[in-house]
Amino acid sequence: MPSRSDITHFGAGPASLPTDVLEEAAKALLDYNATGLGIAEHSHRSPLAADIINQAKADLATCLDIPDDYEILFMQGGGTVYDSGQFSAAVYNFVGAWVARKHKEVFGDTQGDPADHPELIQQLKQAVDNDLRIDYLVTGSWSQKASAEGERLLGSKHINIAADARKTNGGKFGTIPDESNWKLSKDAAFVYFCDNETVDGVEFPGFPKSLEPGPDGNGPVVVADMSSNILTRKIPVRKFSAIFFGAQKNLGLTGVTVVVIRKSFLPPIISQPSVALMRHLALPIPPVIFQYETIAKNNSLYNTLSIFDVYVAGRVLKKLLQTYNPNKVEAQQAVTDKKAQLIYDAIEAFPEVYKIIPNAAVRSRVNICFRVTKGGEVDAAEKAFLQESTAQGLTGLKGHRSLGGMHSQNVS
Template sequence: MGSSSSALNFGAGPAKLPREVLEEVQNELLSYNKSGMSIMEMSHRSPEYSKINTDAQAAIRELLNVPDNYMVLFMQGGGVGGFAAVAMNLINRTGTADYIVTGTWSASAAKEAAKYGKVNIVFPKPEKLGDIPETSTWNLNPDASYLYYCDNETVDGIEFPNMPYNPHDVPIVTDMSSSIMTKKVDVSKFGVIFGGAQKNIGPAGVVFVIIREDLLGKPMDICPSILNFTHIYKANSVHNTPATLSVYIMEKVLQWIKKNGGVEGMEKQSLEKSVFLYKAIENSNGFYSSPIDKKMRSRINVPFRVGGPNGDESLEAKFLEEAEKLRMYQLKGHRTVGGMRASLYNAVTLKEVKLLVEFMEEFQNYTLSKSNQTI
């Protein structure tokens, strides 16, 4: 196959941004709104930035149909900062929280929360990655301040299949860093939805938080102001200097989502892309393999091995080398799990996924033919 005219970015984050958005940012970078100044130079208290901040909040509300009793906040610190912020803002209610651990990031969140209160792990680590035990075996605390889970494990390629079992009706907190705006969400079923923007809705530097109003006002005394949800809400996300450029670009990405079918359009495309890639893996007669059980496979981050279930490291190195010749980048799996990983965020098109699959098929055919020649 011939090389693409532009890079195909399958990175897990910071991830690909829509080309139209980048071009718009480029055109405005030196002079925003004919002001003669870049948005990077403007005060976060200026009318221009205030409008961007308000418009970004409004876009999230519209796209996700956020109820009136939920607040939309922007903060810094990334998803990892969010792990600490969630605990310091919510665990003080009863001193304990339930954590569903399904992979790398939920495990990290639980470890962080344990610094601030008692963390109850809902079920032991499953023998097989991606297995969720029957709910009858779950150990849930009726007095938990909240029940936490990661909606999509970016590293492991595991997507939680539905809302978690919650018989005690405690507030549910979810990290949606890598799944936000890829599917319809009933916000009213959650206490807090949070995540980094740098995968589906913008560049690195800004964290979105959607929080039910009654959960504000009870932070731990040690909670710093920049992670205090109540403080951030009262200051309309501009107590300190926010990541103004990141919020500005995020607002443009949110408008791009609205113009391209909204969340429904993103969800349809997400399903088409992941089905196409998984089908190619399954039809490879074992040359490519997915380590995750079908019922838990992520639509968004697709890990796979080359050369068999456990992978052939030399073959995988060759795969990456050949892919980069075709300007397909960031396909290497996370350092803790190895193999390959293709991240199919909103800005990645179905056409680009088809080009990846075309390369995968050609690489397989070439490798097998070369192997037969050696024999």
């Protein structure tokens, strides 16, 4: 039987964790801080749990230089499949914020039950019908799933596919359309993009120029899924209204999702519209556990959060800060970039054997997708490649079922 040291795991998620972090976590499961109880047995309402959350928040803010006017939330539910909570939560919360802004424009200082002002309700409803849009940049499987969830919740008339990579790439993903061709809405509730498409090996090279804030600091409401490349490069956090990511790829264990959100989208600056108002407007009402303001108000402890998952994420953050001090995520980025280049160079050295799937301009640094083509019999060649790689202790290389081929996660 192979030992842990014999295996190099390239799986995209759940991904490998540092061995020393797992060893520390194993001890904590039996007895945390000499309390006589394992960490998973302590109440999520205890001071111990609050301390674990607060320390993890502080260390994440340090790693990514998250400004003070952003809140960090630990939630359950991921992006889709193991990872559709945030695809839904983003819709609920940012549509609610859009409605709150429009309500203020229409109602002004008018007080009381909205039902007492049918003419204003009608005006607001007309604004929802005519102007409410969510923009999606569809560049891979995850952004396609996100847009599908938005359409399921709101209906197609409120969803704007501002860009679709398949339309300029023969019906397949593998590119990012030129920004000059994006069809962005004038006042979208938010613009969504997936910063790194795990399945398709596509990564945005940087923050899109089309979404940059103007000279006055105002710009589109931008929401990004960074589940597979968080902590691998420096992020211009202030350019985003919210960032979300599952922990299972670069931060910790499956089961906890992190949301970094600008506080201006939370009370007291803005609150979600009332249930009555949303019903008047025929818009979906979010489950309480998906309301960002509820999670923020309760320091991520509205419901029974897995404190063990947050603890593991916190230990990974501590290790990153210790390893890459004082340059933090910039140093991790240099390591990630170097490893990606080594792998791409090795693949490109044998063009008769390997073929990289995505376009060179948008190749992911963290999810390297390629086919094994030697001899022209791809299926047989890839089966042999997987058998030999497993024998060499290289696991998790099989590509996603929707794309096939090989999928090499850049192991950090």
